[in-house]
Amino acid sequence: MRPPPMGGRVAECRVVTAPLPLVTAPRRESAPSVPDRPPKTPTMNDKSPSRAVAWLVCALVAASLYGNYYVYDSIGPVADALQRQRGFSDQQIGLLNAIYSLPNVVLILVGGVLVDRFGAARMTLWTAAVCLLGALLTALSPGFAGMAAGRLLFGIGAETFGIATLAALAQYFVGGKVAFSMGLALSIGRLGSFSSDMSPTWFPQAYAQGWQPPLLIAAAMAAASFGGALLYWWLDRRVAAADKGIAQQQAQPFVWRDLLHFGKAYWFLLALCVLWYSVILAFRSTFAIKYFQHAHGLDLAAAGAMNSYVFLAAVFATPAFGWLCDRVGRYAPFLAFGAVLLPIAMALMALTATSLWVSTALIGVSFSLVPAVMWPLASRLVSPSRFGTAIGLMWVAQNAGIAGANLVAGWLNDRAGAGAQNPAGYESMMLFFGLASVGGAVFALILWLTAGRRAQERAALAA
Ligand SMILES: N[C@@H](Cc1c[nH]cn1)C(=O)NCC(=O)O
DSSP: OOOOOOSGGGOOOOSOOSOOTTOOOOOOSSOOSOOSSOOOOGGGOTTOHHHHHHHHHHHHHHHHHHHHHHHHTOSGGGHHHHHHHHOOOHHHHHHHHHHHHTTHHHHHHHHHHHHHHHOHHHHHHHHHHHHHHHHHHHHHOSSHHHHHHHHHHHHHHHHHHHHHHHHHHHHHTTTSOHHHHHHHHHHHHHHHHHHHHHHHHHOHHHHHTOSHHHHHHHHHHHHHHHHHHHHHHHHHHHHHHHTTTSOOOOOOOOOGGGGGGSOHHHHHHHHHHHHHHIIIIIIIIIIHHHHHHHHHOOOHHHHHHHHHHHHHHHHHHHHHHHHHHHHHTOOHHHHHHHHHHHHHHHHHHHHOOOOHHHHHHHHHHHHHHHHHHHHHHHHHHSOGGGHHHHHHHHHHHHHHHHHHHHHHHHHHHHHHTOBTTBGGGGHHHHHHHHHHHHHHHHHHHHIIIIIIHHHHHHHHHHO
16 A cells, blocks of 8 residues: 655665555666656556545645745735835845745755655655744744745755655656646645735735735645645555555665766756756746836736736646646657747747737746656656655756856846846847757757657567
8 A cells, every 4th residue: 555665764665575556666776768658557546545545645745735835935925015114125035035045056955865765754744844934934023034044944944845745746656647646736836826926816904914914824824734744744654554564675875876877868857957947937937027018018917917827827737738648658758848838939029029928828838748747757767765866956956047047137137238228138138048948948859869769669679
């Protein structure tokens, strides 16, 4: 009944003696290839109780992600109130979000290793607790320093929490539907981001009272997230207790050299992750609204709405694409398709007068498809006992890329004097994001055409 554990005392479970539901065939240690089809095992029988347990875990992880992503995006809606009521500068408000990413440039690798060491369930619980403390500190602090410390604490917990939740799904859905389950959980997370953006409409009384009540609502969301994590941890303990009789092996100690054994496909995926997320998150989260206003003549409300449709599309499309991937059994072509849509959208926006709806739709598909495939694919490219480390390393580079892209794009805009009076000043920023998105698409294509093809050839030979 228990999935192959990822860490802690019950970590390495690739040798399985009993025909257990949810415990599946061994995966490759460091294969540089992209699987054509998820391993078909007899473990995910539609009516087996273990399948129900896996979906319960998925529901708890998704609920937990909802609260976590709500807090992640909770500063934007109170930015104006923080400026008016507490006199915060733009730089201070920017820092409340930047301080989330900066420590993670180093720390998530440690977080990933801890996930492999102590297991997904324990780390989900511990990091959800850290996130709750961070959200409370942010909401209750009387001064800027306390709020910044709260966001720092939240960031330290949240990124490792993200890895632990992906690891949980990779464990429980190892026999099938991994992309669908991850897509579903991520889509509920996106719903949390969307809810946070919509909270001024949903909780007008809270916003009428000032900056604090909305942040207390965010802290309540973090508490709900912790509740979900607690239930998941409890369930995982019960599953472990039911599996007492099964031979389990000790966790492998972490060895830095292991990183070099991840294989080429993993490194292509990491490069795509850095470039694609840098464009998506730095452009969409920081500059898109301003760019739509100044270069495309939208007012603030229309620009904000246009941007939020990307989130909304992802809520529905991410699990749908995950389902499709599981069903078709292909990953790399979908990833390449999603990655190629991004430079096309950037080119349409920057170089043509095509309606913004077209580029928004393309970015919406890309934002739904790439994460729906990237994380399940990562779970198949490395050994289960190194999944946390592998994602940790990807997110170290991703956070550095996002922070760097924000700084470079801001510098390019300032240098060119970009603004409402000078829309052409955005050209260098768009060129930068365009080139980065082309780079991401190239790595996705290489991943598909080299590692993916080789896997197909091997499969054909084996047949
Ligand atoms: N490292 C995280 C960054 C993030 C984005 N939203 C909340 N955290 C990540 O890549 N998560 C996976 C995702 O696609 O959201």
